[in-house]
Amino acid sequence: MPNRSVAFSGKKKKKQLQAKREKKQTVLCEGRGFPRSQNSKAPVVSEAILAKVQEGIDNPASESANYLEDILTINQQPGGRGNVNRYNLKFRKQTPEEIEKRKALHYAPIKLLGEEELELETEFFFPPGLDYPMRPEWKKNMSKQELDRNENKHFRLFCEKLDKDFADKDLSLYELNLETWRQLWRVTEMSDILLIIVDARFPVSQFPPYLYYRLVEEANKGIILVLNKCDLIPPSVIVAWEHYFHNKFPKLLVVPFSSMEGYGHRRGMLRMAAEGSLRLVDACEKLIHGSVDLTSWKEKIEEERNIDNEMNQECEAEEVSDIVINTRPEHHERYKDGVLTIGTIGYPNVGKSSLINALMGKKVVSVSRTPGHTKHFQTIFLTQNVKLCDCPGLVFPSTVSMHLQVLFGSFPIAQVRDPIGAVNYVAARLDIPSILKLQHSEVQNETASDTSWTAFYICEAWAMKRGYYTRRKGAPDVSRSANEILRLCLNGHKSLVLFIRPPSYTQNKGDYENDPRAEEIRQIQGVHAAVHEPSVEFPNHACR
Template structure:
């Protein structure tokens, strides 16, 4: 599904590359030579928008495990569509809900399986086996720290629902077989694809300083309307009407936001925008994917 959200808003404004991210990326590149396996974590609602364009360069010849987190925020049907699509790309995605621990054991097994191969090569060269070293890479706030905490079985990495909590790189011993490098969220230095940038903003996978809530909430409504028109069976029936008792289908995103403000928030458009985004991010509007596989 292709959308042209930015055409509606002439929005070329979402750029966010704070200093700590630039520094973390430099440190990450220095550490990558010590890493055997890359766990690439993406947001299951926007698996394409949360793919970092430099990922293949960082991975090189290492084993890469693709993790689509927040599987609880899409339907089983959408999950199946992505499984089929990634198969055409010769990739196998692992779906997780890191907050609840769903799917995490399979990630650990996949990383350790890569280690078996690594240590066989070490033995063949007369070297002692060692734990496999894995790194978790992804955009801010896609659930990397929650995944590490689940892999560990205890909370050692600060995890919060705001981008940029992890500021430094650190190695964490998961087991005798596995060590993990927790890296801060990385984003491209320039967000060339503004449709993707809007989706990152809607999902809160990028810093709030980079966007205007009202523009992003309006774009979200347009996207929901587009999905309702093109793939109604893949999202809840009239999710905005169900939540706010105001149907969005006859409105543009911007006009709906103003109507919603009048209807529920005493005309406060900013409050309406914030509430819409918060409700989506908390799953209160139901399971709404913002991307579907492109045929």
């Protein structure tokens, strides 16, 4: 008789599945070289492994990912309005090895860096020789296909060269979508003045010097560096940055700005950021030498200044500007038809759209906490003879670390595969446990030999404080917690404000604090300056 298969009970099946799951987990854990200790929930990592990990992080060239293949795939997508993904931000993918190495740092004891170690300058992020892709030579009679082919080839060669020339450096993720670069080319071509908008917390990591040389020295454009979000940092740091940029880039005008100055006390109210706007008009006047009359812009600001707070306008989206998708090259005619065209350039999430709304005194472009929200450039008339042109956020080639990219918002937090690693980066620079008033889970454990903070413990403590637990095992949900810590930092939560300083800031801090400019900056910061306010309470969104 043929063998009949034995009936498999539900209980047996359950046991079998459980054994399979356990086996898989052991393999995963061992694969990472993280044996688990008896007392601690966190894996233990030996000094030797940590040293190796650090070595790998310091020298990532050995793990260079072949992202050049991606470029072809990205830029061969069908164009047109139909393809919604055509304008998405695109970066190379991280290799699994890179991710694994970073993960080991979750369990390394954290050592806080000194304030001087947060003093950084341009060259740290933009080593000499770095550049951005320029529009290749073109002729007026070229067909669309010819232009397209030419630009695609030029861009691919640019990326290949960058990859080769900087093989020994840890180049960060930069924009691989040619369509976005085309928009930059078009915006720079059509503008008389360019506003390079940076997050005042990280200015030198978002201001590529090659952009300055190309635009000012070669294309003879006027450029203004806007230190946006200046409400998030002390005025003395802004004063120090102004000195730094004036000395290093003599033709650059620097304007501190806070788009939040335009927000009223009541929710949903928006008005013009008048103080910042006035500084901007002054800077524009210096650059155009009377070629366009800016009186109407100034009058508009004065009018707005005199409006009572109670008369603030409702924060509703008004008629939206002219969205321009045509990026075909054209020769620039200065102050065409007596209109001053001001282009805005910057990394994603630096607040370009907010700045335009704050200049307008009403919501004309939509704002989002998600980077890459603006997909194609739009033009808006500020007054009859001043036109703004908002370019989508662009990530320029640099050596900015992945973690910093996450913290200033050029890489979406939702796509971060290692949020705890990014928390480790913040924790080395900000005392998270005391800012968030965290309690180490091992403090109560008498057998625990070490109660140093690690990124893992920070995320665990925050998860417990907020009541975030995983559904299946009921363990503290460290990923969710890490995500939230990063968001607090990105949005400049009043106490979690990470910012860099210019060289010698700490040494000359007193002078910057007493500089008369500091008072002027306080006015631009408006009522929302985080730096003067006490820490806030968190609303409790606990969920089990």
